[in-house]
Amino acid sequence: MLLEEAIHLAAAKNATDLHYIEEEFPYIRVDGKIEVLTGNQRGSRQEIAEFLGIGTEETKEKEAAMSFGRYRIRIHLYQKQKRLALTIRLLPGRIPDSEELQLPPVLKKVIRQAGLFLVTGPTGSGKTTTLASLIQELNRTESLHILTLEDPIEYLHFSDKSLVIQREVGEDINGFAEGMAAALRQGPDVIMIGELRDQKAIQTALHLAETGKLVMATMHAGDVEKAIYRIIDSFSAEEQTLVRSQLAASMLAIVSQKIIRLTCGKRQPAFEVLLNHRSVAHLIRNDQLHQLYTIMQSHQSLGMQTMEMALENLKRAAAHG
Numbered sequence: 380m381l382l383e384e385a386i387h388l389a390a391a392k393n394a395t396d397l398h399y400i401e402e403e404f405p406y407i408r409v410d411g412k413i414e415v416l417t418g419n420q421r422g423s424r425q426e427i428a429e430f431l432g433i434g435t436e437e438t439k440e441k442e443a444a445m446s447f448g449r450y451r452i453r454i455h456l457y458q459k460q461k462r463l464a465l466t467i468r469l470l471p472g473r474i475p476d477s478e479e480l481q482l483p484p485v486l487k488k489v490i491r492q493a494g495l496f497l498v499t500g501p502t503g504s505g506k507t508t509t510l511a512s513l514i515q516e517l518n519r520t521e522s523l524h525i526l527t528l529e530d531p532i533e534y535l536h537f538s539d540k541s542l543v544i545q546r547e548v549g550e551d552i553n554g555f556a557e558g559m560a561a562a563l564r565q566g567p568d569v570i571m572i573g574e575l576r577d578q579k580a581i582q583t584a585l586h587l588a589e590t591g592k593l594v595m596a597t598m599h600a601g602d603v604e605k606a607i608y609r610i611i612d613s614f615s616a617e618e619q620t621l622v623r624s625q626l627a628a629s630m631l632a633i634v635s636q637k638i639i640r641l642t643c644g645k646r647q648p649a650f651e652v653l654l655n656h657r658s659v660a661h662l663i664r665n666d667q668l669h670q671l672y673t674i675m676q677s678h679q680s681l682g683m684q685t686m687e688m689a690l691e692n693l694k695r696a697a698a699h700g
Contacts, residue, residue, distance in 0.1 A: 382426040382465075383447075385419050390450055390469055392416075395503075397469065401427065401462035411638065411646055427463045431456060437463070442549075444531035446472070453533050474515045474534050475508065482509060483650050485682025486634065487516055490595070494631030494655070495588040497575075499600040504637045505648060506597040507533050507573070513595065514571055518543055526567035528558035530574070541569075548573075559583040563590065572596040578613040585622070588629035602686060603633040603653040604668050627660040635686065641697045649693060651686040654678075 385405045389397040394407035397416070401424045405416040428435045431443070431454070441456040453468040477487055490496060490513050498506045511534040517523055523541040530548035537543070544565070552558040555572060556579050562570050575581050575598045588594045600606035607626065614622045635651040653659065658674050661667075675683040684692075 381420055381423060382430045385416060386447060386450075386452065386467065386469070388416055388419060389467075390448075395469060397467040398464070399427070399467065400459060400464040403462075411640065422464075424463050427456070427465055442531055444533050446535070448472075451533060451535065453531065468533075470508075470533055474511050474536075477512050477516060480505070480509060480512055481648055482512065483634075483652050483682060483684070485652065485654070486513060486632070488682075489632045489654065490517060490593060491521070492631055493588070493591045493593050495584060495626070495629050496593065496595045496631045497598055497606055497633045498596075498636065499598045499603070499606045499633065500636040501599070501601075506636065509634070509636065510571055510595055510597060511536075514543070514569070517541060517569060523568040524566055525569040525571070526562055526565060527571040528552065528555055528562075528573060529571075530555070555580050556583065559587065562587060562592075567592065569593045569595065574598065575610075581610055581613050585625045585629055588631075589625065593631070600635070602635045603651055604671050606633050606635065607663060607668055607671075623664050623666060627655075627663040630655045630660075630663070637686075639690065639693070641693065643697055645697070647693050647697075649686060649689040650684070651675075651689060652682060652684050654681055654683050656681065656683075 382399055385397060385399055389407045392407060392409055394409050396408040398406040399422045401422045403422055405419050405422060406413055407416045424435055438458045444451060444453045449472040451470040451472055455466045457464055498509050500506050514525060514536060518536060518539045518541045521541055525541050525543045527545045532545050532547045536545060546552050546558055548554055570587055570592055572584060575584055575596045584594050584596055598606055600609050610626060611619050611622055633653045637649055638646050639649050640646050653675060656678060662670050672685050675685050
């Protein structure tokens with residue numbers, strides 16, 4: 380099957396993404412750059428349909444994830460000028476640990492507390508992988524009930540010291556809201572939400588964090604300050620004072636991450652870390668977010684760092700490496 384061959388070739392080239400489009404040559408993303416996948420034929424509508432188990436007349440956009448050999452793949456099906464197209468993200472079959480991902484060491488300590496833990500960043504920056512790695516750390520070291528709500532399930536967790544229950548939108552639940560509403564009846568200690576997409580999801584996540592759970596989620600935001608503004612601005616002006624108080628009380632940490640290319644050409648993850656501290660809570664409660672970065676700079680000893688500090692550290696390490 381040509382599509383399966385394309386996936387194998389992409390994996391062999393250490394690609395992160397494969398773009399397989401009907402009647403066009405496949406493209407892959409390697410080390411952050413797009414290139415043609417050589418040694419493969421043009422995409423076929425029949426191949427796409429057979430691979431996904433759908434009819435050739437299918438045009439509805441679809442998200443899915445599945446195991447493929449030693450990999451997990453995340454698939455997005457869409458239509459392009461009446462042609463079927465796939466974007467396939469290749470994920471390692473094994474969940475990377477925090478050292479492999481170069482996560483800030485403070486995160487392994489933070490996740491052993493209750494509260495709201497957010498990971499933000501652009502698409503493709505590794506937010507889901509970061510959460511999967513931290514979930515696996517808890518699974519390996521703590522005796523907990525961990526519930527994940529995902530769309531789709533990208534990384535598979537197998538219960539170790541903890542019990543891990545994974546629920547998928549569209550298969551096990553109709554949506555994140557339904558899964559979050561049912562969560563408290565299932566008795567989890569940790570709830571991982573694939574993405575906080577709307578006001579209802581944010582409101583429920585804050586409530587769950589207030590009940591003494593560790594709530595972990597991703598959110599699309601450019602940095603930690605924008606993440607807080609996005610949370611607060613999701614609510615009406617009349618509700619924002621209460622939401623600021625809720626967030627100040629229940630926020631555990633916000634991590635913003637992105638992949639950057641150093642002058643040597645190497646790609647590295649960079650992390651901005653905001654930890655809740657009485658001074659941070661005060662700024663959130665009193666709508667003084669413009670002072671957050673001053674607090675982060677003055678509390679480096681706690682593990683906080685701005686993106687500017689993270690980039691400077693990476694450049695310094697590269698210069699001495």
